Amino acid sequence: MEDLSSHIMDIVMNSVTAGAKHIAITIAKDPQTAIMSLSVSDDGRGMDAEMAQKVQDPFFSTKTGRKVGLGIPLLKGTAETTGGSFALTSEKGAGTSITATFDSRHPDLPPLGNIRDTFFVLIVSHPEIDFDLRYAVDGKDFLLDTAEWRRELDGVPLNHPEVIGFLSNYLDEHL
């Protein structure tokens, strides 16, 4: 993955595949410590302890040809080689949470990339999922809860062309 926004896209696709109806994504940088943290938590079908361990192993993924999970060892590798940490907790039937941290001053840390586009395509290609998004980096504090938008839209889907245009402008202006 060339940047962190692509890692996020990939990790969140696991949540989508796991049937999540609510996905919270937070990207935050602590101005004091320069630690960047990324967390994704969902209410998808979750995993038992054994599977939660296995999806962190790149060889397990490739050997079985499994479709979900290859992105997890990639993100874990990026976090651990850039002075950060990685944690995955999951409960079968309840959901999965992933938190990765990175030292933003580490020379090998990939760039953040285009978070705006990651948020944009996630929302419009899965209008039935509630996304609770937060981006708090370098003085910016952006929050977007699509459940709130859906209430206002009262049945008009988030992927309606009118809403797509609005969302695109909204992200350009605020994020």
Added chain:
Amino acid sequence: MNLEELKKIREKAQKDVELRQKQARIRIVVGMGTSGIAAGARDVLKTFVEEVGKRNLTDVVVTQTGEKGLASQEPMVEVFEESKPAVVYGNMDPEKAKRVVVEHVVNGQPVSEFAI
């Protein structure tokens, strides 16, 4: 810009929502597995969404799925049209996506040179 504007959109859009939900004429599905994303699928998906929005194609739905299974041809896109066989496109990029919208989605002619 605020949420009040969403209400205006709602009033404007509600009339064609019923139609859209009943049956989308065309579904565009972009493969967004790990290899697809690494190959640039996000930008392809974004281009489809923007082009469909710009042209106000209310009967077209753009969505995504996991791995398409042919990593060497990612990003991959499938176009499903009512009563026609699905067309699979490979090695897509934003420029190719624009052509698929114009030629296939709008004018009904699949772009055979991108099909696999």
